Amino acid sequence: MRRLLVTGALGQIGVELVPVLRKHYGADRVVASDLRAVTSRSFTAGDDYERLDCMQPSQIFEVMRRRDIGAVYHLAALLSAVAEKRPQEAWTVNMDTAYNLLEAAREFRCQLFFPSSIAVFGPSTPRQRAPQVTIQRLTTIYGVSKLAGELLCDYYTRRFGVDARGLRLPGLISSVAAPGGGTTDYAVEMFRAAASGERYSCFLAPDTRLDMMYLPDAIRAMIDLMEADPTRLGHRNAYNVTAMSITPAELATEIRKHLPSFAVDYHIDPMRQAIADSWPQSLDASAARDDWGFSPRFNLAALTRDILAKLREKMKASGDERLKCETSHDHARID
Ligand code: VAH
Numbered sequence: 001m002r003r004l005l006v007t008g009a010l011g012q013i014g015v016e017l018v019p020v021l022r023k024h025y026g027a028d029r030v031v032a033s034d035l036r037a038v039t040s041r042s043f044t045a046g047d048d049y050e051r052l053d054c055m056q057p058s059q060i061f062e063v064m065r066r067r068d069i070g071a072v073y074h075l076a077a078l079l080s081a082v083a084e085k086r087p088q089e090a091w092t093v094n095m096d097t098a099y100n101l102l103e104a105a106r107e108f109r110c111q112l113f114f115p116s117s118i119a120v121f122g123p124s125t126p127r128q129r130a131p132q133v134t135i136q137r138l139t140t141i142y143g144v145s146k147l148a149g150e151l152l153c154d155y156y157t158r159r160f161g162v163d164a165r166g167l168r169l170p171g172l173i174s175s176v177a178a179p180g181g182g183t184t185d186y187a188v189e190m191f192r193a194a195a196s197g198e199r200y201s202c203f204l205a206p207d208t209r210l211d212m213m214y215l216p217d218a219i220r221a222m223i224d225l226m227e228a229d230p231t232r233l234g235h236r237n238a239y240n241v242t243a244m245s246i247t248p249a250e251l252a253t254e255i256r257k258h259l260p261s262f263a264v265d266y267h268i269d270p271m272r273q274a275i276a277d278s279w280p281q282s283l284d285a286s287a288a289r290d291d292w293g294f295s296p297r298f299n300l301a302a303l304t305r306d307i308l309a310k311l312r313e314k315m316k317a318s319g320d321e322r323l324k325c326e327t328s329h330d331h332a333r334i335d
Contacts, residue, residue: 004031005064005069007052007054007101008054008075013215050067057103061107071111077097078090078142079182080140081182082181087141102162106160113164113166118169118279119275122135125138130280132240149166153166154236167239170184172184175191192311195312201266202265209245210245210247214296214306217243228291241283242282242283243303251304
């Protein structure tokens with residue numbers, strides 16, 4: 001059986017996606033890769049890991065051939081806030097790597113997952129329940145690279161028969177990896193501060209409403225999309241997906257149901273606030289639901305409960321007893 005390759009495996013999505021893929025398909029079928037040497041605590045020397053610079057086509061082709069890759073989850077990219085600080089580098093990294101992986105997918109006849117984003121929408125996109133097909137006059141270099149990536153994937157599918165598929169991901173909240181330079185990182189940072197008993201200084205205004213999703217739901221959506229019947233994929237590059245539309249103030253209130261003393265103040269970062277304000281406040285994910293059964297399991301209450309429990313376990317394992325949740329709540333799962 002051909003293997004799966006994850007690029008950018010040491011990033012926020014990758015460190016959670018790789019173990020789930022290995023559990024789903026078998027540890028010997030998933031190759032993790034990133035620019036850095038395998039010194040991260042997320043992967044040990046025994047893990048199947050390749051150092052891979054996706055800016056180098058020869059390195060990609062060599063790994064594809066030697067490891068007999070049949071599907072790629074291409075996660076290597078600069079996120080919105082970092083990209084806006086270094087737009088030229090962001091364009092080069094995000095676009096050249098996407099092009100290189102599409103060329104490799106064409107050459108080796110393999111599937112490609114491309115992570116798009118709500119960043120492909122802009123101020124003139126309908127703010128509420130942004131449709132699957134709508135105006136896309138985005139205003140960030142990250143959005144330009146993600147929309148161009150979507151169109152390039154569609155071209156390779158139409159012109160060369162490459163099986164490329166993508167999701168317009170909202171902000172992703174996880175308990176495992178540190179944030180990676182995005183505009184929605186405040187949510188991950190807020191949980192980490194609360195778990196450590198610290199006050200959090202939020203870089204977005206309290207009423208900044210954005211789409212979010214728990215990373216386990218996003219990973220399940222990625223795998224479901226990649227395994228879906230291709231004849232049903234009317235919008236393969238790329239589907240709107242979301243699980244909730246929340247604000248920093250609402251997230252803080254939910255955390256305080258478990259940690260009543262948790263405090264947040266607001267020191268707005270003008271650049272990240274401008275990026276957030278350019279994005280819709282909510283997406284319409286009905287096409288994903290209708291075409292391949294997208295169905296997130298975690299709402300805000302269930303996500304908060306699960307993340308604080310996971311952070312408490314992690315901290316206890318490291319001997320840190322600071323996180324004692326003072327109340328308990330029933331699971332408020334969507335399903
Ligand atoms: C970012 N987390 O903030 C990413 C994501 C919707 C936002 O694309 O850049």
